[in-house]
Amino acid sequence: MKAVITTKYGPPEVLKIHKVNKPAPKDHEILLRVYATAVTSGDARIRGMNIPFGFEFISRLMFGFNKPRNPILGGIFAGEIEAIGAKVKMFNKGDMVFGATESFGCYADYVVVPERGAIVKKPANISFDEAAAIPFGALTSLKFLRDFGKIKADQKVLVNGASGDLGTFAIQLAKYYGAKVTGICSTKNRDLVTSLGADDVIDYTKSNFTKSNTQYDLIFDTLGNLSFSSCRSSLTPKGTFLTAVAKLHYFFIMPLTALKGNKKLKTGVALFNKQDLQFIVDLLEQGKIIPVIDRKYRVTEITAAHRYVDEGHKVGSVVITLKHDYKLSME
Numbered sequence: 001m002k003a004v005i006t007t008k009y010g011p012p013e014v015l016k017i018h019k020v021n022k023p024a025p026k027d028h029e030i031l032l033r034v035y036a037t038a039v040t041s042g043d044a045r046i047r048g049m050n051i052p053f054g055f056e057f058i059s060r061l062m063f064g065f066n067k068p069r070n071p072i073l074g075g076i077f078a079g080e081i082e083a084i085g086a087k088v089k090m091f092n093k094g095d096m097v098f099g100a101t102e103s104f105g106c107y108a109d110y111v112v113v114p115e116r117g118a119i120v121k122k123p124a125n126i127s128f129d130e131a132a133a134i135p136f137g138a139l140t141s142l143k144f145l146r147d148f149g150k151i152k153a154d155q156k157v158l159v160n161g162a163s164g165d166l167g168t169f170a171i172q173l174a175k176y177y178g179a180k181v182t183g184i185c186s187t188k189n190r191d192l193v194t195s196l197g198a199d200d201v202i203d204y205t206k207s208n209f210t211k212s213n214t215q216y217d218l219i220f221d222t223l224g225n226l227s228f229s230s231c232r233s234s235l236t237p238k239g240t241f242l243t244a245v246a247k248l249h250y251f252f253i254m255p256l257t258a259l260k261g262n263k264k265l266k267t268g269v270a271l272f273n274k275q276d277l278q279f280i281v282d283l284l285e286q287g288k289i290i291p292v293i294d295r296k297y298r299v300t301e302i303t304a305a306h307r308y309v310d311e312g313h314k315v316g317s318v319v320i321t322l323k324h325d326y327k328l329s330m331e
Contacts, residue, residue, distance in 0.1 A: 003108035004302050005071040009049040012306035015107075017299070020072070023105075023112040027087040030113050032097060035323040036132035037106045038076040039302075040165065044309045047073055052224070054248030074106030074320075077113065078122065078131035088115045096122040098131035100139065100272045107302065109322065118272035123285050133291035133317035135272065137165035138280045141173055141222075143270035144242050149218045153178030158209065158234070161222035162198065163189035163315045166244055170220055171196045172289040182216070184209065189315060192292070210234050218242060223312075228253065228265045240264045292316025 001022045006014045025031040045051060046068065051059045063069055078098035081091055091097065099119035105111045113119055118139070122131050145151045157174045161167040162183025174181045175197040183198040190201050202209050215236045219226070224245025231241050238261075243250070246267040257264045283289045294315040297305040299322050309318055 001109040002299075003072045004074070004299065005107075006047060006068055006073060007071055008067045009047065011048065012303045012310065014047065015073075015302050015306060017302075020108070022110055025083055025085040025088075025112050027085040028115050029085045030081055030088060030091055030097075030115055030119065031083040031110060032077065032079045032081045032113065034077050034106055034108060034111055035079040035128040035321070037074045037078070037320045037322070038132045038136060039074075039297075039305045039309045039318045039320060040076065040136040041309065042136065043073050043075065044306055047306060048310070052245060052247060055246075068104075070104045072105045072108050074108070075100050075102070075104055076132055076135050077101065077106040077111055078128040079111075082110065085115070090115055091119075091121075096128075098122045098128070098135065099274075099277055100135040102272075107299070107320070116274065118274055118277050120274060120277050120281055123281055126284060126291070128323060129293065129296060129319045129321055130291045132319050133293050134280060134284070135277060137167075137169040137317065138173075138289070138291075139272045139276055140244060140270040141166050141170040141220075142276055142280065143268075144220060144244060144266075145170060145173055145177070145218070148266040148268055149220065149240050149242050151177045151179060151218060155179045155217035156182070156215070156236075157218045157220065158182045158184065158216040159198075159220050159222065160184045160226055162193045162196075162201070164222055165314070165317050166222035168192075168196055168292040168316050169289065170222060171198050174218075176283065176288050179218075182209075192315065196290075196292075215239065221245070232263055235263045237262055238264075240266055243267045244270075293319055295319070296321055298322075 003020045005018050081095045101113045157179040159167050159170045163185040181198050182200040183193040184202045185193050187203050193201050217236050217239050219241050221243040228241045254265050296319045
């Protein structure tokens with residue numbers, strides 16, 4: 001089969017298409033043909049080892065010191081099950097599925113994933129490309145808002161980076177939970193953010209929300225360009241600052257804010273699971289949330305896709321489609 005591999009950390013140009021051995025599923029694993037994947041901010045950070053200060057050592061320990069331990073990156077998949085392990089019970093050959101894997105490997109014609117991982121059957125009302133645009137943003141935002149932020153109905157929620165992968169889902173999920181939502185984005189993305197349910201939109205090119213007197217119960221920073229200290233005055237007395245891009249010193253501040261019982265700082269790692277992904281599927285089928293796709297690239301354009309994500313201005317998700325590239329596997 002063909003796969004996009006990287007043998008070293010670096011710019012998008014380190015990604016190359018090569019022939020590799022097709023994987024085989026073990027007893028509790030599934031082999032699926034990848035029809036679509038996504039280039040997430042996480043993929044781009046690992047490819048370039050562009051890790052926030054203080055986290056590089058542990059990141060290299062997890063993913064590989066001098067080069068990626070798994071040379072095939074990509075943590076999101078949407079496709080069709082081609083074979084199942086002898087003890088797989090929840091899926092069958094031919095099932096259309098999507099999800100996420102913690103061990104990468106999705107920039108390829110085929111990938112093996114655990115049956116009990118974050119994998120579910122694809123709803124009939126979404127395409128494979130749309131399915132690939134869902135897991136990273138939806139599951140991360142769900143984890144932060146529901147589990148870290150303990151979101152409640154009627155709260156005032158501010159989403160920074162409202163037009164991004166996390167932000168587009170954060171707005172919709174916050175509205176699902178009954179919150180009043182304000183999104184921060186640029187002028188050109190105002191209409192999109194409003195269409196997703198935002199009650200108010202702040203154009204960061206024209207105003208700074210920290211200079212106003214408005215306070216929020218939750219501030220969700222999806223970009224990592226805000227700080228807890230600069231946002232304190234914009235939090236209600238018991239408000240919470242959530243950040244998806246943690247700074248090292250936050251892990252020392254976080255327990256202190258928890259002890260004081262007033263304005264809190266929360267961050268962490270969003271681990272994906274089957275139950276949460278099924279919850280997202282239920283919302284998709286009910287029309288409560290929709291994915292947003294900025295651009296689609298063929299797998300042969302993977303370098304351009306990563307280069308675009310590195311620019312930091314994507315709207316929603318960037319999808320890589322493989323469904324019509326079967327010729328890559330037949331060469």
